[in-house]
Amino acid sequence: MDNPILSWLRFFQSIGLTINTFSWVQHRTTLRTEVDGDTMELLSLGQAEHDVRELARYRRIGDKHTWMVNMDTRGLQVPDTPDAVLESTTFRLVIQSDGEEDSEKVSRYSISCDDSLKHSVLKYRYVTINDFDEHQDRKESYYSARLSALWDRLNETTQLQLSPIPKKDRPAQYIAVLNNTWLASEIKGGFELPSTSKFYDDEVIAFLAIKSNRWV
Numbered sequence: 001m002d003n004p005i006l007s008w009l010r011f012f013q014s015i016g017l018t019i020n021t022f023s024w025v026q027h028r029t030t031l032r033t034e035v036d037g038d039t040m041e042l043l044s045l046g047q048a049e050h051d052v053r054e055l056a057r058y059r060r061i062g063d064k065h066t067w068m069v070n071m072d073t074r075g076l077q078v079p080d081t082p083d084a085v086l087e088s089t090t091f092r093l094v095i096q097s098d099g100e101e102d103s104e105k106v107s108r109y110s111i112s113c114d115d116s117l118k119h120s121v122l123k124y125r126y127v128t129i130n131d132f133d134e135h136q137d138r139k140e141s142y143y144s145a146r147l148s149a150l151w152d153r154l155n156e157t158t159q160l161q162l163s164p165i166p167k168k169d170r171p172a173q174y175i176a177v178l179n180n181t182w183l184a185s186e187i188k189g190g191f192e193l194p195s196t197s198k199f200y201d202d203e204v205i206a207f208l209a210i211k212s213n214r215w216v
Contacts, residue, residue: 062087088208089127119154120188123199146211158184
């Protein structure tokens with residue numbers, strides 16, 4: 001293990017914390033998914049016992065499970081990203097493989113999330129859960145489906161935003177975006193937006209808050 005990790009382990013032991021890799025009742029489940037025609041195997045949750053669900057449940061920054069630490073912020077610059085954007089972040093813990101190809105030999109959890117909500121109709125990027133699997137409960141499945149719908153709506157809104165722009169000012173990927181052969185979320189910053197363009201951050205923040213409140 002790296003020296004920094006050993007230092008943290010010694011610190012945790014010194015203050016009396018119990019150290020585990022992941023829950024002893026954690027089940028390993030092999031999930032198979034197709035990526036560019038190739039089959040990939042992933043490790044995910046099995047039939048989840050109570051403590052496993054508490055560790056690997058869907059999370060949102062600022063939810064009831066978040067540790068709040070008061071810190072001295074004097075002299076710190078106020079960030080450009082609003083708190084509401086940060087508090088829209090959703091994530092979960094997933095098991096990392098301890099197979100032969102894994103350089104880390106100790107089984108562990110890692111944070112799974114994705115920043116794909118970064119369309120040109122948004123001022124900010126949004127980080128959300130991205131590892132939907134067959135072991136979601138009903139509330140999590142609902143969130144997964146609604147997040148997928150939000151992605152579709154942002155793609156469509158981006159297409160509508162690009163259409164009125166004069167042809168010479170449109171991004172090079174304009175036709176590909178219209179044909180859904182290029183990700184609408186990947187063209188931000190590559191062209192000038194009209195001054196009258198509307199951003200949809202307020203709607204996205206409200207949408208994410210309502211949907212995640214079902215399970216947070």
